[in-house]
Amino acid sequence: MGIITTSVFELLKIGPGPSSSHTIGPMKAGYDFSRLIQGLTSEQQTSITGIEVKLFGSLSATGRGHGTDRAVLAGLLGRRPEECPPDFLDGLSLDQHAVHLLQVGTCTIRFTAANIRWDDGQYDFPFSNTLIISLYGDGETLLEREYYSIGGGFLQWKGERETERGAPRYPYENAAQLWKLLKKHRLGLPELMLANEMAITGLDLNEINRRLDRIIAVMEKSVRLGVHTEGFLPGPIGLHRKAPLMYQRAGGMTQNAERLLVYLCAYAFAAAEENAAGHVVVTAPTCGSAGVIPAVVSLLRRHRKLSLETVRNALLASVAIGFIAKQNASISGAEVGCQGEVGVASCMAAFLIAFASGSDLRVAENAAETALEHHLGLTCDPVKGYVQIPCIERNAMGAVKAYTAWLIAREGLPDWHIVGLDKAIEAMNLTGRDMRVEYRETSQGGLARCC
Ligand code: SF4
Structure with a gap:
């Protein structure tokens, strides 16, 4: 590849x-x-x-x-x-x-x-x-x-010439190669990502950090706007925004676990509803899946009070997972269905939570693999061609699965985990290529056909 x-x-x-x-x-x-x-x-x-x-x-x-x-x-x-x-x-x-x-x-x-x-x-x-x-x-x-x-x-x-870009300092094609590089050079993943980014783009460290902080700020803004914006989303479905109500109700909940879960869903709904309204979001890795990572970032920042630096490093580390999925499969719903969008977002988000929480690399990989594995086969079937149903709820499910995947990975013994991340990505690619075209963002299959 x-x-x-x-x-x-x-x-x-x-x-x-x-x-x-x-x-x-x-x-x-x-x-x-x-x-x-x-x-x-x-x-x-x-x-x-x-x-x-x-x-x-x-x-x-x-x-x-x-x-x-x-x-x-x-x-x-x-x-x-x-x-x-x-x-x-x-x-x-x-x-x-x-x-x-x-x-x-x-x-x-x-x-x-x-x-x-x-x-x-x-x-x-x-x-x-x-x-x-x-x-x-x-x-x-x-x-x-x-x-x-x-x-x-x-x-x-068509006919585009390769844009000139630098060679990465630490070249890799897949997760197995990446883990080997980290071990060989005794590097942390954010350090490796920064070294590669500087070599590829020519940007300096300060500029990369500044841009990452802007990305995090836009993610948090999309959540903030979403939880405070009431009304209907554009288009013929007449879908009501749900994030504000969910957010309000979460605030009144006394059961800790439920409150956290409802907040996480409200944040994912908020950013996904902003996306559906055509407002500014961050592709993470796509617009359709733009609610998953902002939801976990907001949870970590608002409720676990993690520093901007910790979240920035974890986000950077999670981008490596997105790169590997894009390189070896796809992040396009039109190519491999929603497993490539919300599935990959959830996989990146699980890695991000694990990394930000100080889990070791093996646990983080297992969390990412688990999150992706349980999105395999997910089709893309937006009702009436609008990124609303099932997309918005699907973002919330992707965020919840990411969090659950991290808990499963953290509470298990890493060596008991059989399937590696590269295998799950390979399976996603094979599954996506086998999917009939109706299930790849055409709105002619699945929910789009039935509703
Ligand atoms: S169902 Fe399709 S349009 Fe909706 S989020 Fe998934 S991939 Fe994107």
Whole structure:
């Protein structure tokens, strides 16, 4: 599968929900294309006659519910996910009568709902979530790029050249290799991750820590906003936000275990509901699963009073688990179902809790493996194409499973644990590739079919 060269900030990204594949990836594509248009000569720019965005795979099947059209348009209007204010997207209507103007030099391109083509045919693209943006001039195609939104907000395009990046100082492909490196070099996992991040990106230690603290702050903010925002989520389901009520009720509970559990669920609901509302979250590792890690981070910070430094190190350590899952399987619901989104988030979260709690590496690996193992086979079946049912509750279940997985691992003898993390990731990959397409973010199978 190759050495992992992903940056921490490619996995943990700040951007608008509700789906990293359907909003962050397509917005990046729109932004990239807007830069390409700017590079045309003034003669080419004056000959522009129109623009077309073609959406394929689950971008077409569930893109309306996810707001893919608005995300591409925001990108074309020059917005990038990490900087796009939520109210900008909220106000970006693409109903029948809305007209948007893209300014290219002295040329103005009209953009309406008719410029988007939702293509539900079967194609042989290398990735199912494909979009093609074309710019037309007088009788010719001036520009065209085929983009692949490959999950977690990662974007590639046809013919893309490998971006220059440094080689990791401690190269690894899977968990077994990573544990060996830690032993050989007598390193802690956060130290290894920092050394690799500096080598890959060229960022210095202070900048990496600053960015990690910002990620944690956005996670905590999404929880804070979510537990205080009442009302209904957008879309045809009419789903009521539940986090505020749950949070309020948790405060009145006298039974400690129940109170903690309800708080954990309320935090996961809060961030997942913010995501469903199209507000800013952190892909951890995706938007659809953006409630799991913020929930455990909030629990550790608010209730166990762990320091920012402890949580930052544990988050960094958990990113290694996300990298290994992405490298050897997938974090895209369109590729391997929800086991790759909420399953991987839960796996990372179990590792994070264990690490932050001072468990040794073997216990942390067992916790991560247990959390992932019990998500195997989980399909992606968002009702009416909206990241709401089953997604929001599923985030809470992912957080609870993560916590339980850590308790099981902590209270057992590590050597009695048979299945290693690499094996669970391999099983996830095999299971996901065997899944019929209906169960991979098309809204044509499972709950989406029955509701
Ligand atoms: S079911 Fe899971 S993978 Fe599918 S959209 Fe919801 S959270 Fe994402």
